[in-house]
Structures are given as structure tokens and as C-alpha cells.
Amino acid sequence: MFRSIWSTLAGLLIEDGQLAIGALIALAITWGIAYSGGDQGRDVSGWLLLVLVLALVVANLYRAGVNVRARVSSARR
């Protein structure tokens, strides 16, 4: 069980580290805007988080795709 918890944590923080860090930054930005922006900040916080997370996912996957393409190209050579 502990090995499974460790592998999940390692997967989250090491394999998908950039995604996890990006998500934490998105959460922090949302929290900051919700608290500093008053009622208006709170009202848009959810939509802002949604946009940030979607941008993060697409950017992360694009990068993963580019990395895989580079690895395949170098393996072919």
C-alpha cells in the first residue's frame, strides 16, 4: 500500500512534475485574484482557474508531443 502511495506521489511530482507545479501555480494565481479582487475577483475565480488549467494541459501535452517526436527522430538516426 505504501509502495502504491509512493508511486502515485512520485508519478505526480516527478513524472508529471511540470504539470503538478503548473497546477499549483494556477491555484495560487486564482486564490490571489479571488482575495485581492474583492467580489469581482471571487466571481471570476472559477472561470479563470478553468482557463489557466486548460492552457496548462494543452501546453504540457504539446511539449510532450514535441519531446516524443524528437526522441523518435533521434532513435531513427
Place this chain on the structure above:
Amino acid sequence: MDPITLAIHATPAFVASAVEFVEATTIVLAVGVTRGWRAPLFGTLAATATLAIIIATLGVAIVTIVPELLLKGVVGSLLLLFGLRWLRKAVLRFAGIVAVHDEELIYQREVAELRAQGLKRKEFDWVGFLVAYKAVLLEGTEVAFIVIAFGAAGGTALTAATVGAIAAGFFVVALGLALKQPLTMVPENWLKFGVGAMLCSFGVFWFAEALGMEWPGDALSIPLIVLTFLVASWLAVRMLRALLPEGARVEARNV
């Protein structure tokens, strides 16, 4: 409980839990078919009892003692972190970069490993017991997390999520008992794609609620958020397929 609340909180818990139950059922079936049913059934019962104790103490304490907004904030963050990981992997699977989850292959591997370990007819089969116990406990712990996450609002939401998970358990176990073979007909890869989107959506929803946001239509916003995640993910799949031609995708799995 009104049908909309039930649908919103029970359906995601049902689908997400069904995925976990399918994985546990595959292992228990592999043990039962190769080594006999007594030990894996005892293992499953023991794991279920362990889980019941964990949920009754830790789960109920978390949901009842921790203030609602703090719980939504913490659970929302965790859901988003874990959901993003599921969604990323699902997109990579559908783009052909990561091999798809194959329940039949997992079953055959498990059967081969269990056969290789041998069996002493006169003794209680501790190997079978432990393999089943571990599989049910691990997948069950994920089900417990899913129930707490989808029921983080407490009250009816928690009840609905619990009902959804229990229904998924009965459904999958009944299917496994009836067929006595791995549940390959369950579209697990599609379900995982949907579960990733749902986990992320609930994460965004709970976290914003914890910050004091009132979503238009309250929980009715969730299907819209799920749809947004699904559309964006599907576009990401297409983007990756365009980046890597067919041959390169097959090679990528072996690099």
C-alpha cells in the same frame, strides 16, 4: 434527494468507481480461476472490512470535522492534481503515444505469474489471499478517495456519491461473477478519459466554491465544465496526432 443532485453526484462516483472495481475484479478473477476461489474471496472480504474501518474512521472524520470550505479547497486542489494526471495519460493513450490499458493482457500476465508460483493443495493459499487483498484494498482506497472527493459538499452529495460507488461495486462484481472472465467489454479507456475530465471539473468547481464563488446554476455548471475539459482534451488528441504520424506513434511507445 432530488434527481438532479443524485445524477450530478452519483454518476461521476459510479463511473470513476466502476473503473477501479473493474481493475480489482480482473485480479480477483485471475486468482480465483488459477488457484481456486476460497483464498481470493477471503482476501476480498478482509480488504472490504479494512476499507470499511478506514472510511468509517478517517473518511467520516474528515467530512464531518473539517470545515466545509477548507475541505472543498483541499479536496478541489487534490482532485485537480490527480485529475490532470489521469487526463494527460488518457490523451496520450488516445493519441497513440502510450499503450492503451488492456484488461485481457493484465489478466493473462496475472494468471501466468500466479501459475508460476505453484500451489500446495493442503495448505491455505496465502499467496491468493494476499494478491486479492492487496488489489481490492488499493483499488478500494481509490474508490474511498473518489467518494470523499465527489461528496465533499457533505450531506446529500456524500450520500449520492456513496450510493454511486456501491452501485458500481455491485454492478461490476455481478458482471464478473456472471462472466467469470476479465471485463474487457467495459470501455475502460473511454471511461478513464471521462473520469479524468470529471475529476478536473470537480476540482475547479470545489476550489472556486471554497474561494466564495457562486457558480451560475450552482452544480448545473459542472456538466458544462466537464464538456469544456472533454472538448479541450479531444483537441489536444488531434494536435498530438498531427504532430506525430502513425509510424512515429508506434515507435514512440518503444522509445
